[in-house]
Amino acid sequence: MKKISFLLFFALSISCANKEIAIPEGYACGSEFCTASGGNSLQLLLTENAIPEEVLRFPIQIIWISNQKDFQINTVKKNLNSTIHNLNTTLNTSHIAFNFSPEIKVVYDKKLTLEKLYRNDLAEYCISKYGSNEKINLFIIESEGILNGYTPVLTERFDRYKNKKGYNSVFIGNKAVFNKTTLAHEIGHFFGLQHTFGKEVTPFSTDEIPTGTNCFSSGDWLCDTPADPNMPIKSCNQNLEKSNFKPLFNNYMSYYPNVCKNAFTKEQSIIMHRFAYTYRNHLIQK
Numbered sequence: 001m002k003k004i005s006f007l008l009f010f011a012l013s014i015s016c017a018n019k020e021i022a023i024p025e026g027y028a029c030g031s032e033f034c035t036a037s038g039g040n041s042l043q044l045l046l047t048e049n050a051i052p053e054e055v056l057r058f059p060i061q062i063i064w065i066s067n068q069k070d071f072q073i074n075t076v077k078k079n080l081n082s083t084i085h086n087l088n089t090t091l092n093t094s095h096i097a098f099n100f101s102p103e104i105k106v107v108y109d110k111k112l113t114l115e116k117l118y119r120n121d122l123a124e125y126c127i128s129k130y131g132s133n134e135k136i137n138l139f140i141i142e143s144e145g146i147l148n149g150y151t152p153v154l155t156e157r158f159d160r161y162k163n164k165k166g167y168n169s170v171f172i173g174n175k176a177v178f179n180k181t182t183l184a185h186e187i188g189h190f191f192g193l194q195h196t197f198g199k200e201v202t203p204f205s206t207d208e209i210p211t212g213t214n215c216f217s218s219g220d221w222l223c224d225t226p227a228d229p230n231m232p233i234k235s236c237n238q239n240l241e242k243s244n245f246k247p248l249f250n251n252y253m254s255y256y257p258n259v260c261k262n263a264f265t266k267e268q269s270i271i272m273h274r275f276a277y278t279y280r281n282h283l284i285q286k
C-alpha cells in the first residue's frame, strides 16, 4: 500500500508542477527522433554491408502493470507466448535473439497508464521501482488509446547508453502488445531505427524527396527505405502508379496499418545488429 501511495504522490506532484509533456497529435508511438548527428552515427554502422554471423542474445524481463487488483497473468499467457515467439522470429534475420525470463512480474497500479508515464517522464522511475538495469525491461501497461508504445532513446551520442540509466526499457500498451507489429517497431527503436517518414508525422510532410536523392540527410537516414509520406491508404496493395512516392507499406517502422506490416529492410536489419553490438553491448547475455 505504501508503495502505491508513493507512486500516486510522485505522479501527482509531477503533473502539479506543470511539467507535462504533450503527446503530439497523430503519434501512436512516443519514441523520440534522432538528431542529424545521431543520423550520421547510424549511417556509419552501414560501412559494412552485411550482418555478422554471431547471434546477439539479450535477456528480457516482462513486467505487466495492471490497473486491476485481481488481474491474472494466466489469462493472457498463451497470447504472450506468441508475442515472444513472433519477436524472436522477426529479429532472426538481424541475428538478434531474446531470452525471456520465465517469470512475468505483475504489478498493480490503479492510475498509471502508458500516456501518463510518457507525459510525466516516469520511465526511469518505473525501471528503478519494478525493473532491472541488467536486462531489457518490457513493460506492458494500460493504454488510454492514444499511444501503442514508447521507447526512451538517446537522440545522438549513443555511446552514452552504457552509462546512462533509464534507457533499457520498452513500454507497450496492454492491447498493442498482441498485434504482432508494435513490439517489433519499438524494438526497432531500441536498436536505433527511426520512423520511415522521419521527424514529422503529418501526411506528406516528410523531408525526404520522392526520388530519394537526399536519403542520406532526411527521412529515417536510410536509403533502402523509400521516401515515406505517411499517407492515408485504403489497402496494403494500393496502386502507387500515379503517386510520386513509393513507400513500403509493409515496413515495421512506418505508421501504415498493422495488417500491412511484416518486414524490416536489409539496411534496417544491419543497423539493428550493429547498433546492438556497438551501443547495447552491456546488455548482451555473457
Ligand SMILES: [Zn+2]
Pocket (backbone or CB within 6 Å): 029, 030, 031, 185, 186, 189, 195
Ligand atoms: Zn515509433
